Amino acid sequence: MLNEPTRPLLGCIADDFTGATDLANMLVRGGMRTVQSIGIPTAEVAGQLDADAIVIALKSRTVPAADAVKESLEALRWLRERGCEQIYFKYCSTFDSTAAGNIGQVSEALLEALDSDFTLACPAFPENGRTVFRGHLFVQDQLLSESGMQHHPLTPMTDANLVRVLQAQTQGKVGLLRHDSVSKGVDSVRTRIEQLRVDGIRMAVADALSDADLYVLGEACAGLPLLTGGSGLALGLPENFRRAGKLRDLDAAQVPAVGGGDVVLAGSASQATNRQVATWLQAGRPAFRVDPLALAVGQSVIEQALAFAADHEQTVLIFATNTPDEVKAVQHELGAERAGHLVEQAMGRIANGLREAGVRRFVVAGGETSGAVVQALGVQLLQIGKQIDPGVPACVSTPGEPLALALKSGNFGGADFFDKALRQLAGVSA
Template sequence: MLLGAIADDLTGATDLALMLSREGMRTVLAVGVPPDDFEYQGADAVVVALKSRTSPAAEAVTLSLRALACLTGSGARQVMFKYCSTFDSTPEGNIGPVAEALLEALKTDITIVCPAFPANGRTVYQGHLFVGDQLLSESPMKDHPLTPMTDSSLVRLMHAQTRLPVGLVDRKTVAGGPAAVRDAFERARGQGTKLLVVDAISDDDLRVIGEAAAGLRLVTGGSGIAIGLPENFRRAGLLGVSRITSRFAAPPGRAVTLAGSCSRATRDQIATALAAGTPAFRVDPVAIAETRLSPGQVVEWAVATEGVPLIYSSAEPQAVRDAQQRLGRDRAGEIVEHFLADAAAGLLDRGFSRFLVAGGETSGAVVGALGVPALLIGPEIDPGVPWTLSLGSERPLALALKSGNFGGTGFFSKAWEMLS
């Protein structure tokens, strides 16, 4: 194994695995910390998908260190900690605490912080994170129900989350090439800086940063930063030109879309699907809490529905706040996740084998309910979102696991047309 990666949610893990596969690395995605006898199938890269983004910081650290021990014990030469390109976190973490713990465990002295993903409109300039042409704090992420992002400065955000000194490598330095960035790393070491936010506004910037990071034991960032890492192993003679095949055969069976994300992108995708006449069932968390709605009811509705049914809980920010006020912030989200996961398990029993899931937390819950221990990465639907095939599950399944913020407005129909 050349690269071992720890992702804080499942959709982010598939996004990263897609990036590494596209750059020529044989990549396996493990759902959760793999057991000691896990078969890595000769992978160049292994991505461990955790469900730690919104868990208590101490729990996230513990899970991440378990994943690290598994990866380094299997020979990983470099480790990556992957988080969301919109830096989803709270003032308490979990990005800072996990990065700090990984640095300490690896006994290394410095790492980078770079969530940039220009292909999806996430860029970093002067240490500030942009979503499209908006600062993060002015984007729809300010209304995220679990991790509202009200500051765009990655330097300030990391200062709030960790005890370690934080610095910045600006765009001018990155434009100077890999040598200039490596020099910036050395200056930071001399000053005792441990975490370096790095500007990136293009894929070319990410490749420069990736080359400069060849000597780092730990790299942290969004999946975009991985674009430059495989070439380092290739230069060292450890990775061939490409060993990736594009064969992908989805299993037969019925299809369903499950949407738990309340992001603007997912809400727009749902609106587009509804306008096109997609049969849909909206799940109300209050109705679930009051036992007026059960997963079995939704399963029976979907079975009786022609075409690809859409089951969703996504709602406008005010509706989300109302539900949280009534049920509690964490409980409102957990109710929906468990409901959709139970519905997915019920649909699996009724012959459904193709699942499109929107939302990181929802995807983690659904994949757990479906009993999927690992995934094989397939073709890209939209930037950062591939179709995948289950590995090691009781039945073969096709899954598209979408971060709430990813994909164009017609993503759902595009994904299903790709399989057909």
């Protein structure tokens, strides 16, 4: 942090915690000093902010749409009061939502509050295999609806046509900014945007097949008050501010060292996290499974997990990850909302107990799990450090006693992510 605070240039609203970290990671890679706030910053935290970009992490992805809109507008007001020049609404690169929202409703509410008539929607993140073509979202070589996301326990994505998905959530007209225009460069995109505006389009899904496409989109939209997308669309935004002479040449990824014990907590049921858990188990490393059915009947699962960690000198994995079929079976018995709440609450209490036992470095898999953990730990603000894997940086909490965290979206990271994250967090404290 610098002694002379600077007014933030970019204000970001993310609909979950790992999504916020993913976006912050992208901005740091582009040279923007970035901090992530857990919820709207308190007055105490606000006085310590000194960054080029501020990312407010909400837990609004799966709440009722009206609540998501209310929270997002409150975050917008706070960011505008700090003088942010552009607003970014960040959601998942798999466009996680339900038939009732919340991406469309929040985007429209932000547009109206900013008195703007147009924005883009682009979840593409080619580095992690998410691309958009003719308005259809692909995960690697599969349509979104065939990628495993159709089995997501909270936001099953059964339609890859994002124009259709978004239109069902919005009052205004949704259109498409096709790759034909994007591939021809910045001027072509700007011309197409003006044509879409004339046609009464308020939101346009933008095709993007490569990082080069995202840079084009970012530069073309430098003047839009609002942008919406995954973290990938933010690739080109730092350069816009640098081009305007508003960014200083500093090490944006510098964070302080943190010592202490470490742990891996996994609550996601995604395919990527299942692979990561399987890799850990196949290596014969210590792991404790949190069973939501046992939690539901009042068994002492949390105490057992803490005792398990205390009994091992090695780093342990504490996980609630299950296959889609197992998740469905649990949800059938407990209900999806109750099952998720039980696991999140347990992971938060386990994290807090581990901190009391001396753990200071936490690798957490899953957006909802990460949200529960950072709230249980009382984390208010994160300084964003170097990237571990695409979309996942090392972070250090502030104010108070620092904690090192890697908060991973369930869908992100290779099979060896847990080891990579542990090594990098340990390297932070070297």
